[in-house]
Amino acid sequence: MNAVIYALFIVLPYVSLVVLIGGSTYRVLRWATTPKGGGGLYLGLYRLVNRAGQRSYLSAVGHILARMLAFHTIPKNSYGRDYGTWLSVFLFHWGVFLLIAFHLHLWMPWLRVGAEAMYVMGMATGTIALGAGLFLLARRVGLRRIYGLALNALDDYVAITWVVLIIALGLAMRALAPPGLFGEAVAWATGLSSLHPEPPPAFPLFYAHVLAVELFMIYLPFSKMAHPFTFPVNPVLYGKFEDVDEVRRRVEEELGW
Amino acid sequence: MVSVRKVTYGRGGRDILEESPMYGEWRREFEGRGSVHVRIKEETDEGTLKAIGVTEMQRIDRGASPAERKRFFASRVAEMARENRAFRHHMDACVHCGLCIDKCPEYLGTRDPTNSPVGRADLVRRIYRRLNKASDGLLGRDVDDKDLARFLEEVDLDRIWTYYYQCTECRRCSVYCPMGIDQGEITRAVRQIFVEMGMIPEFNARTIRGVYETGNNMYIKKEAAQNVLDFVLDDMRQETGRDFKAAMDAERADALLLPSSTDFFSNIGTLKGEIAIMDELGLDWTLDSRALEVANFGLFEDEAHLKYIGDNYVNAALRRGVKMVVFGECGHGWRAFKNYVAPRLEAMGVQAISITQLTAWALRKGRLRVDKKVDAVVTYHDPCNLARAGDLIEEPRFVLRSVVKELRERVHNREKTLCCGAGGGLLTDELMPLRVWAGWPSVYDSLRTGAQYMVAPCSIDKAQFPAVIQYHKAPIKFKGVSDFVYAAMYGLDVDKIA
């Protein structure tokens, strides 16, 4: 292993992981430890929750999960429903979730999946995610035309482009992979996790794909890509109202009804 | 800035703006230039500022140089992010998807994209990001003075002021934003900063002054209120042939009714309904001449005034030694009441409920009898602050179904409700062009149901909608909920009771 390969594929993975976990934790802690406001109130209010009928924290958790996994606010009716955007958002996010899950296979070689099944599932999911990602990128470029507002910052383009690039590189790698690549990648991955580094497969597209991921992991906590972590610290979503039936019972008792 | 994407019901329909007979007026007012010219007045006189304590809260002189004032504003934005979790979250979490834009009633009414949730937020987010260097201060240092000065040159405080007083704090954005960002909360934070700079809209400052001087927004003194009350009771006796009791400032009582001060002027029908409900339930109840109000304009301005006005309600309850406070018809006031006053009253063992809840529960238990349902088709406009901040959605519907022949739902109901266009402290004449157009989507949504009446338990709605309806020559009338309850209880004509 030459020094560059060693630095980029043995050292950098650890650095990326530390930055990803450390940085995200730091961000979440910063949000969570920011006081509500003076005197423990949000500018004078005890709560900010915006959803009527949210009477327990459990229902808040359910609502937040639904937002994160089903994106159901996007097709919510307001002069028609935006199914197109919803579908692409849904496919893109779930494509990425699934692709990440598939990669866990690298650490579970005992899980027997037929090579063909693996290939088909990976390529199909990747292609769908790539298509949805490109659609979202196009939508972003066209935002100004849709809404008349230039709201894209550099971060907005970088983030989506980067993910699309990672997926594209992954797909290309998979399509052009020499037969032994998966085995070598497993050796490299398990080597990293067991702290007994093995050299990465010597394949340019593999290098490119992995490097893009590593850099993305470092970029993530400090960009808009930290957005999934903001859900549990949004007081508009995680709050709750008191139980109105409880109030009603108290009042009825008071009135002797 | 013409309507970029048409806002229609169904494919191929006309844009909702074009559905108004006043569309020509709209084009003259907003087309090609947006709404930046509709600016709320902040030229409040010193006397009023002093009377409501703004001069004490103020942290920078109004005569300070523009550069100094901008610097103060920027430094407060940074501070706000450190001390206000919601503000910090909302500054950080936006993914710039733009999905909130065409959900904002202000955007729907003006089609000015800066007058939208993310447009408004970005005016301030740009400053926040610059101060935080994107990396949250982790990498990179804080900006140095020279950098800041150069950057602040581009910041236009007056533009921020204008657009932040075009937000009704309706929170519709927070329902539709995938991240749950509530621009209404950013607006509250930014207005807090403006108040600290001695900037508060004249209309709102004068309204708050009313509470300082008389305990209500309309400067009604006790004698005047008593006169109106006597007159109303007399009227009710004639209409129903029945005697009603309504005490003012009773030494002790079980329940305190907080009416809207406007119920003593323009919404007499609502006042009659509230009195009748309290009386029919056989409650030992009173009004408090220092708390003839439900509004809380502090919600639109700053924390100190919100608390001051909120405390006024707590004090009234303590003064009268009541076990229960019944809150009259008001939207934004209910938000402040439910989320600031009620928890404090409940901690003291005092029940805090709204008249709509009381009516619904009484009807369900058969404690209120309805003589004859009002023969009318109505539709319900969910006041923003009840639906999205007050957990009050089904009770008014239950009440209306019990007292009118037919209740028709609008397309945009419950948490999807469209704003009246004058909440958030925008109920002032100089914003009229904005008000009549931001309120139009809701009126049009109601018109499409074919109902004769639009109904809402909200005093701002009662001041705003008649103006919108008249402007657009819309064939629909507007009323409060308790008006219908009163009419139904005694079989009266709802149009004749006010």
Ligand code: SF4
């Ligand atoms: S609170 Fe209402 S008026 Fe303000 S930005 Fe959000 S949707 Fe628009």
Ligand code: SF4
């Ligand atoms: S919907 Fe939310 S995340 Fe998207 S642009 Fe608007 S405020 Fe930002």
